[in-house]
Amino acid sequence: MSTSFHYPAFGIPRELDGLRREVRAFLGEASQGWSGWDIGHSWTGFDRAFSREVGRRGWIGMTWPKAYGGHERSALERYVVVEEMLAAGAPVGAHWVGDRQSGPLLLRIGSEAQKRRFLPKIASGEAAFCIGLSEPGAGSDLASLRSRATRVDGGWRLNGRKIWTTYAKNCDFMIGLFRSQGTAEADKHKGLSQYLIDLQSSGLEIRPIVDLTGEAHFNEIVFDDVFVPDESLVGRENEGWAQANAELAFERSGPDRYLSSFPLLPLSIDAVNAAGRADRLSARRLGEALADVVTLREMSLSILGQLAAGTTPAQEAALTKDLGTTFEQRLPELVREITDHAPVLTEGDTLSELQAYLVQSVPTYSLRGGTREIMRGIIARGLGLR
Known part of the structure; x- marks a missing residue:
C-alpha cells in the first residue's frame, strides 16, 4: 500500500493516535504480499487466520462487556480500528458480520445463554456469522x-x-x-x-x-x-421485523459503506505524482474525492453516536449508505480519468490489479445491504414524502 498518504483523523480525539499507529504497524506487516486483487476484496476478504490474530489483539468486540469476551473500549476506538482495516483492504470477512451486526444484536436482545455461548467466539475470531x-x-x-x-x-x-x-x-x-x-x-x-x-x-x-x-x-x-x-x-x-431493521442500521452506516474502494485513492495519488501528472484536473478531481470521504465520514460518525445512545437512525443510515456506495462506484472511473493504469491483472502492478477487481465488483455495492431504490424509499418516508 501507499506510504505517502495517511488517512485523515478528522473528528477523532488525538489521544487515539497511539491506537491508530498500532493498527497501522500491524497492517504494514500483515499486508506484505497482498496483491491489488486481494486488497480490492476489502471487508469481503475471508481469512480465518487473520481474524484470529485480530481477535487475539483485542480488536473484535471492542465495545462489548468483558464478561462476554469483549474489551469495554469506546465506540470511537473501534471506529479507528475498523477504518484502518478498510483503508488497507484487510481481509476481515471472517469476523466482519459477527463484529458489526450479529454480535451487537445478540448483545442487545439475545438471551444470557446466547451471549455467553456466541459472543466470546466472535470476539476471538473463531466464529464466522452470516x-x-x-x-x-x-x-x-x-x-x-x-x-x-x-x-x-x-x-x-x-x-x-x-x-x-x-x-x-x-x-x-x-x-x-x-x-x-x-x-x-x-x-x-x-x-x-x-x-x-x-x-x-x-x-x-x-x-x-x-x-x-x-x-x-x-x-x-x-x-x-x-x-x-x-x-x-x-x-x-x-x-423479527423491528429487530432486523435495528440490525440493518449497523450494516448500512459504517465506514464499509464508503471505504470499500478507498485503497484506490492513495494509490492514484502516488501514481499521479510519480508520472508528473499532478495538473489542475487531477488536483480538482482528487480534491473532490477527498472532500466526499470527509463528509461521509462525518455522517458515519454522527450515526455511530446515535447508535451508541440506543436510538435506531434508519433514515440517516440509509442516506449514508446511498451516498457512500455512489462514491465507491465512482472511484474506478476517477482512476481511469487521471492515470494511465488500465484495469488489467498485471502482476506486480497493485493499482491495475485493484482497479481490475473493483471495475467488476462495484456494481454490486448498490445492491448489498439494500438497493439504492429501497434506501431512497426509507429516506422519503423519514421526510414524510411517502
Missing part, C-alpha cells in the same frame, strides 16, 4: 419473505430459501429471518422471527453463486425441514 434476509422472488421487498418457521416439539422446523448471503459457504452460523405466524398477504411486517442457525444442520444446503470475477461470495441457502431448538430464537417471537 445474515439470512433476502429471498428469491422477493426482490427488494424483504418483508414479503415466505420462508417459514413451524412450531414443533422442542423448537421449530425451517423451510424455504435465502439468497445473496455473503460467505455462507465459509461461515459457522447464520441469523435468519423467517415467517413464524400468518402470511405475507395478511400483514407482511408481522409474524416474523429471527433464529440462530448452525450451518452444519441436517437438511440445509448451501449453493455458491459465481459472479463476474469468477468467485462466489454470494450464496443461496435451501432449508428443507431444518430443525432449530427453542433456544435458537433471537429476541421475541414474531418481533
